[in-house]
Amino acid sequence: MSDFASLGLAARALQAAQRGLDLTGQNISNVNTPGYSRQRLDQVAQGSSVVPSMWSAGPITGDGVLVRGTQRVRDEFLESHAQQVHGSQALAATTQSTLGSIEGALGEPGSTGLQSQLSSFWNAWHDVANDPTSTAPRAALLANATQLAGAFGRVAGDLDQQWTDSREQLTATVAEVNQSAADVARLNDAIRSATASGVPAHELSDQRDQLVLRLGETAGAVGRLADDGTVTVTIGGTALVSGSHASALAVTGQATRAAGGGAGVAWAASGTPASLGGGTAQGLLTALTETIPSYTDALDAVAASVASTTNTQQAAGYDRAGALGSPLFSGTTAGSLRVAVTDPAGIAASSAPPPAYDGGNASAMAAHLGDATGPDASYRSLVVQLGVQSQSASRQADVQGVVLRQVDTARQGVSSVSLDEEMTNLMSYQHAYAAAARFVTAVDDALSTLMTMTH
Incomplete structure (x- = not known):
């Protein structure tokens, strides 16, 4: 040389x-x-x-x-796995939050919960049975009945509001997914051009991979790296982003349950329902279509049982005027339950017409507190079911959190900067x-x- x-x-x-x-x-x-x-x-x-x-x-x-x-030091297998785990963790966290909000609406156990209100209502009939000729216990009974109907209405309203809030959150989440998908498509185009020109595009790739990870968290999306440097992002096997083209999602159904309810996520261009692979959007969709409606229906069934049981027993007794008792409650759902009797004299406390005032019908009414298949038993079953599901969701969220930390630690161990090494x-x-x-x-x-x- x-x-x-x-x-x-x-x-x-x-x-x-x-x-x-x-x-x-x-x-x-x-x-x-x-x-x-x-x-x-x-x-x-x-x-x-x-x-x-x-x-x-x-x-x-x-x-x-x-x-x-x-x-750019990066492990594509760990990145793909992280997208899936982020989606599963977000789904578990959303489910836990939904069930926790339902627990908060019921307020059990507590002095303001429906269980306490039901007990106070049935016990008020004991007071009427002990003094069937007095107006005071009858008036107290009507007050307890009004409080009970109000408690049902409050819980029903809270559940309806939770449904509306979840619907709005789903709309915001889908809008974020669409924006992130558009950004990924834009970055795909820039990266492909840079790669074809022989110019490094590492920083652009980092930005894009962050968006893909966020799509995994919000919609359960998974990205697959192509030979030209672009990433194809799929949701439930259908492409959300392919090269420089991004598809859009849309929320279907009415905005409130009062307007007919119903909710879904579909592809905006075709209207075909989208199969979400997990993430926050899937958790919210499950809450809107399954979780909240199921507990709303169960609460309505308890309210209908209260009205049916009370009105049937009321019709078997006699009020102060000697007439057979008229229905105490109107309405067949938690939101529509109302007290129909406004005069304390209309309480059918006696099991026999005047001049007898034996309070037998009031005692029979109070005994419904212990019915094996009555409204109290149904409500306790509802609360127990909610507690079990909430505890299970909490454990699932904790497990997913641990898995998420392990996966993130593994991927950061490969791609993150170590000052000692540098x-x-x-x-x-x-x-x-x-x-x-x-x-x-x-x-x-x-x-x-x-x-x-x-x-």
Whole structure:
């Protein structure tokens, strides 16, 4: 190798060390940047030509170092797994939140809960039975009945409001999904153009992968990397993003339960129902179509049972005027339950017409507190079922949280920046640069000596 060729070799060594220093600085400056993947220098030894020549031969020692570019350190398998786990964790968290809100609406156990109100209502009939001729216990009974109907209405209203809030949250989530999908498509286009031009697009890829991870969390989406650098994002096997094209989702159904309820997520272009793979959107959709309606229906059944039981027993007795008792409650749902009797004298406390005031019918009414299949038993069953489901959802959310932390730790262990490692690289490239500079000095001295010898 000639001395002038040695200068070229030294120049390439200086350039490689300089690129390494710059890249290490890039990693260090982005150590706290969310979603940033560390980058490393892709360099190989450059050998001499392997093509024989009649009048020349390549240098025996090779031709120095060749920097082929930079690489983004990332494990695609861990990234795909993280998208799925983020979706499962978001689904579990949304389910837990829904059941927790229903528990809050029922307020059990507590003095303001329906269980306490039901007990007070039935016990008020005992007071009437003990003093059937007095107006005071009858008036107290009507007050308890009004409070009970109000409690049913309050819980029903809370559940309806929760349904409306979940519907609005689903709409906002779907809008976020559509925006993220459009951003992924835009970044796909930019990355594909940069890759075709031979320009690194690592930072753009980091931004896009963050969006894909968010799509996994919100809609259970999964991304698959293509050869041209783009990512195809699918939901339930259907492409949400393909190259630079993004499809859109839409929420279907009425905005409130009073308007007919119903909710779904469909592809905006075709109206075909979308099969969500998990995520927040799936949790909200399940809450709207299954969880909240099922507990609303169960509450309505308890309210209907209260009205039916009370009105049937009321009709079996006699009021103060000697007439058979009229219905105490009107309405057949929790939201429509009302007290129909306004005069305390209309309470059918007696089991026989006047002049008898035995309070027998009031005692029979109070005994319904212990009915094995009565409204109290149905309500207790509802509360127990809710407690079991809520506890199960809480455990599931905890388990998914642990899995999520493990997966994120694994993927960050591959792609995140380690300051210790970067400091080691910094010193390594610094020494490499100094050695290359010293090599240039040595070659320069040799050339100076050679030039002196020619005189």
